Amino acid sequence: MLDKTFEAAAVEPRISKAWDAAEAFRAGRGAAPGADTYTIVIPPPNVTGSLHMGHALNNTLQDILIRLMRMRGRDVLWQPGLDHAGIATQMVVERQMMERQEPNRRDIGRQAFVEKVWTWKAESGGTIVNQLKRLGASCDWSRERFTMDEGLSKAVLKVFVRLYREGLIYKDKRLVNWDPKLLTAISDLEVVQTEVKGHLWHFRYPIDGEVFDPENPATFIVVATTRPETMLGDTAVAVHPEDERYTALVGRKVRLPLVGRLIPIVADEYSDPEKGSGAVKITPAHDFNDFEVGKRHGLAQISVLDVEAQVAVAGNEDFLAGVPASAELDRTVADFHGKDRFTARKLIVARMEEGGFLEKIEPHTHQVPHGDRGGVPIEPYLTDQWYVNAAELAKPAIASVREGRTAFVPKNWEKTYYDWMENIQPWCISRQLWWGHQIPAWYGPDGTVFVAESEAEAYVEAIRHYQGSEATDETFEVTAKLSGIELTRDEDVLDTWFSSALWPFSTLGWPDETPELKRYYPTNVLVTGFDIIFFWVARMMMMGLHFMETEPFSDVYIHALVRDEKGAKMSKSKGNVIDPLELIDEYGADALRFTLAAMAAQGRDIKLATSRVGGYRNFATKLWNAVRFAEMNGCARDAAFDPAAVTETINSWIVTEASKAAADVTEALDAYRFNDAAAAIYRFVWNSFCDWYLELSKPILTGEDGPAKAETRATCAYVIDEILKLLHPFMPFITEELWAATGSWGPARENLLCLTRWPEGPVRASAAADEINWLVDVISEIRSVRAEMGMTPATQVPLVLVGASEKARAWLGTHTAAIQRLARVSEVLTADAAPPQSAQIVMADGIVALPLAGVVDLDAERARLTKEEAKLLDEIGRIDKKLSNEQFVARAPEEVVEEERAKRDGYVERLAKVRAALERLKGD
């Protein structure tokens, strides 16, 4: 006998083990002969990560699709794995070293540090994998991949070299987003804008040739800035060409305070007359816009900060070039050199004030770019970095979506994709880190770069380049030594997303021509959150198209972000994080999964209230107890059972309803309408099967043995099987457990539920619906009236069916026992007229009278009927208004008009009966 409740914590690990032991999730398991493939690659979670609500949702949805398709007999692969998360992982390991008071990474050197990271990965990396297993994710874990694996690294090398040779990867000196804390460049996408309350400092720059007088505006030009410390690198002041206030000054020069550099006033449309003073200082080496202005006017790029964003002016040739020596300059160098950018800011403002160059300070709130990992303001910084020509790779990726080869669901995300792809910037892929794929570029003594898949090849190329001679792979070392060439490898590593972009094919074995690659690429759908469209979707599209010449996936399902119940994004700093593992502990993985699926409506974020998880845990218990009931009543599966051949009304009805539910669930999942699918199975299980079918079957199951009882037992078991299948993608644990349990009291199961065929086929026709609807109405109405009349459940009264049709009388006969039980009725009679002092329930087909003499307050019954009369008059009035509108009759579809007429007829008929019932009560 099943326990009274489902103990998720006890059952889930056992079921997981059973799946593992059966290798149930290996690619192709359960596939029908000759089946099409169905592939999903997991968006690789970060190796340092642990399961958060976003992962829980993302993987629940993927698992639902995967389990569905596996049950439908497709050749399924769900490819799992992790990415190496360059910056995050390096930070984690460095923090650990610091906590253990070990020497830092620079002390131990690159090789030792990388070894430490691998050790860390082996010990504590990838905890998320086990957490995904707890969620029930049916990935082919035997194929788990890591972006730093040998095979995937090989793919990275191949891709880098090929793109380089095609001119799509290049090295360039430009401004990058520099993180002065982590000491690396980062890409645009890794920068977040944060609102900062700062100041706008207005500085007076003296005009060359005038005697500076703070009191005389004709002797200076005012520029406003939020970043005073960059003024040391100013190389111009820009004004708008049509700004009349300044036209006379264009072409003249100003002398940069504190430094003494003579810099031009240029006319450039970048300058906005509305902002600040209308004149803007230009620092090409420290601002992206200024960089462009500088290029237009041939200005020098003077970097005045070092990698840690400290002022670096002493011995800085660019800074000193053309600047006359002066005591003031010496003081500037002495005061500021080596100072942090924020310290320097204060000092510079003080010095400007001292010299009379500070006009005013305004409070100013603005968005300041911060590194998303390091959390400090990024510094636009002039360095050499490697770039991918993303604009070129984006072209075919845009076309794929435009031409429908890859479709976004919901469709409106296409716009976001286009907007980004059409304005895409060069992708900076080099990172000044140690953990990651080291860039396969070697430099010769004169700085010539040799990009190759291995050091050996690089030497071959170098020897060819420098000496025009050939070397073979076997002898290159010798040759290299003899040639005296020494190559130095580029220190930098690649952006983690560079390797993630190859994920849909690198995990399948590319660049080798593996059978898996041939079979499972392209994949069917990528399931991800919108915040990751740029990171993954776009880049996977670009790389997939370039190297495989086929889109990596045909659908991109973009799901919601999970927020807290107030709608705020969950974050550790806000402390509003709901931990999915805690929910699993408390309610079970099935309940969490079902909640997420039920709330995953398209195009809307999920505001998660934990109370809902509790509600769906109750749903699991409900199902559990329904099966327990079946067990207690001997509802064992019957191998010879044919759902098409049942004769009992309730059996025929539930078999039809089950087929409808199957069709609804399947249709919804095929359209990625997870919430509709969840709602359909929920309604069927609870409101059809448990509330009505099981209740109606009780008289039969507790009655005498015979064909009706046997059929009902078999039907009940059959429907439970159908339910377990339909619910399995959503609630894999409890359904697998019940599949095994029900297998123990009927014919043995041939297979695990996860490898069992999904219910397919058309909705079964049945004539039983009218009869069951009638029955449900009768019972519901009686219950309602009883409650309204204040009758206790213990009070039993007879039921008298008055003026009913042949059909209704027959139905009454069939279901007497059920009505007695569910409506608490002592006996069931028919009559031509209602007995005196009855409550009279007006049905479409006759009156159900409950003789209540002495049991109930007749005034209350009169009031009830009067209320109903008023309501009916209301309805009739409303319909009359509609029907008397000529436009409605003329223009509305025929069937709608007919429907209204039929409704009216029904109401009129009821009204007559209600009035008759009232009349009868008058006599009592």
Added chain:
RNA sequence: GCGGGGUUAGCUCAGUGGUAGAGCGGCUGCUUUACACGCAGCGGGUCGGCGGUUCGAACCCGUCACCCCGCACCA
């Protein structure tokens, strides 16, 4: 500034042309032999405001208000 989304029951949310539903919560009753993580019943919404299209609008269009999210920029 550009773009996307939202505003429906006390709360969290479904519902894309025929006068509204779920879960949770509330109220009343129930030791009805599957389930109190339950059963039965009840209450609760002028579907953000205004205007338009339509025979008919929660739904389509316009507009206003408020909220959220991207992107860009900010001297």
